[in-house]
Amino acid sequence: MTRAKVGGVPREDVRDLLGMRQPGAWLVLATFLASTWIMIAYVVDDVTHVWPMIVAGIILSASAVAIVLVPGDPLPTSTTVVLTFSGPLACICALAVTSSATAASVSATWIHGGAIAVYCFMCVRGRRIAPWAGLVGEAIVFGAWGHLVGRSVVESAAIVAIDAAPLTMATLFSFTLRPTARAVFALRARTTTQVAQLSAEAAAAEERAHQVRFLDALARPMLERIATGQELSEEERTQCALLEAHLRDRLRAPLMSTLDLDGPAYRARTQGVEVVFIDDSGASPSGNGSDPAIEPRVASAVSGLASDVLDEADEGQIYVRVSPPDRPIAASVLHRRTDGSSVRSEIDRFGVIRSYS
Incomplete structure (x- = not known):
């Protein structure tokens, strides 16, 4: 179901069904990007260094843009791998500059929320296992960070547990959406084939009528002359x-x-x-x-x-x-x-x- 051509025949892409090529999708993406950078600006005073937080924002922003722009259904393997590691990597960048003193503030917990949005759309775009692997990777990163700052490893890892709920919903939604998408695209393909066949038949009928009219105008007089049985002149x-x-x-x-x-x-x-x-x-x-x-x-x-x-x-x-x-x-x-x-x-x-x- 990709829009790319295979063997000269364009295939469908689930992004069409979700409206991810429409202006509204870009509005949602712009809102996500704005929210991400507003949050970074909000927590910048609670971190020890700014640039790792900016790197985390770039990672999340690039991942969100890739979800909308990268063709393929399901997502290409290379893109899937990169997006899977984007969540843990963004968490590493953000938590690396989050001290124990600010561990209870929003600066310690916001980063995983941005990554889960990317993971949910990965499920919709045909990758159901990789997002869960990314969520587990985030939990490991939070657990390791908790151990380094003197917090409970289990409690720190559990911070990302809340993300399991939307990811579960996205996974279940994908089991409903994707078979429906295949049925819709199959129906569209059959309709297109039928329309093309009807158009070809109509064009052939019109061409036959044109040729008959041409032959009638050009050859009928001579055929009628021959049909009289009289000898033809030179x-x-x-x-x-x-x-x-x-x-x-x-x-x-x-x-x-x-x-x-x-x-x-x-x-x-x-x-x-x-x-x-x-x-x-x-x-x-x-x-x-x-x-x-x-x-x-x-x-x-x-x-x-x-x-x-x-x-x-x-x-x-x-x-x-x-x-x-x-x-x-x-x-x-x-x-x-x-x-x-x-x-x-x-x-x-x-x-x-x-x-x-």
């Missing part, structure tokens, strides 16, 4: 041959219609030129000019060059070919004259034209 036979070549081009090389080469090819064929279109670009055979499969600059170069060659030719053979994608030569135009000479022009993937005789 001009009508020529028209049939030209029509057959045009329809063959639309089926075999649909991209050429997109490049507006139908007219020039028709005029060249009326002059007796054999015109062959070869389309290896992989373009969708829509024939409606809306789905070019080559770069615009290459398409413009091919259209201009082929149109000029077709308009100027009055004999021979002309081959216009669009190459498969990712080839150094994107397209080529070859004009073979009846005297045996030929001119070959190549267009690279940048639209640059080079001609060879």
Whole structure:
């Protein structure tokens, strides 16, 4: 359930369901960060040195930001390890400058409250064991600190026991949320697939209707003439041959219609030129000019060059070919004259034209 793409297919992220990408999430994060630094400012007079407390605040702040920003579901292992150690490390920094004289004040107990917020969201984001390990680590740190300042180890470690309640709630909540999230994302994926399928079917039906209308307008008059049974004139036979070549081009090389080469090819064929279109670009055979499969600059170069060659030719053979994608030569135009000479022009993937005789 991550937003990152795997195999080209985007997967879902539980942050979407929790609204952690919305402005409200940033407002909650900003409130947490402000509370953390306000608390540091409040207890700064009760500690022996300020900089370890600032380090503790930086650790908690970075952990909270990571919970919101780091992608992945569940959280990546490296991030999980770092966040697990962030609580005990922040406690070490804060308690290292907390003396026995201030042990009963808020300065001795506030730090674990910030860490538990991070641990609760770790549970929601798919890591249920690591937060409890972090809580145990905090208890060990508090117990060791209590021993060093002359307090009861058990009583000092028990300071963090209150954090077990929200962490338990977060753990239980994750058992409810995550299966629901999977069901929601599965339903969303099925809906998306169905919509895509319906759209594809509608597009295919529309394209079929378009092709039928085109064929009806182009071929029906000649088919009706043939259906009369009367002998065709020489001009009508020529028209049939030209029509057959045009329809063959639309089926075999649909991209050429997109490049507006139908007219020039028709005029060249009326002059007796054999015109062959070869389309290896992989373009969708829509024939409606809306789905070019080559770069615009290459398409413009091919259209201009082929149109000029077709308009100027009055004999021979002309081959216009669009190459498969990712080839150094994107397209080529070859004009073979009846005297045996030929001119070959190549267009690279940048639209640059080079001609060879």
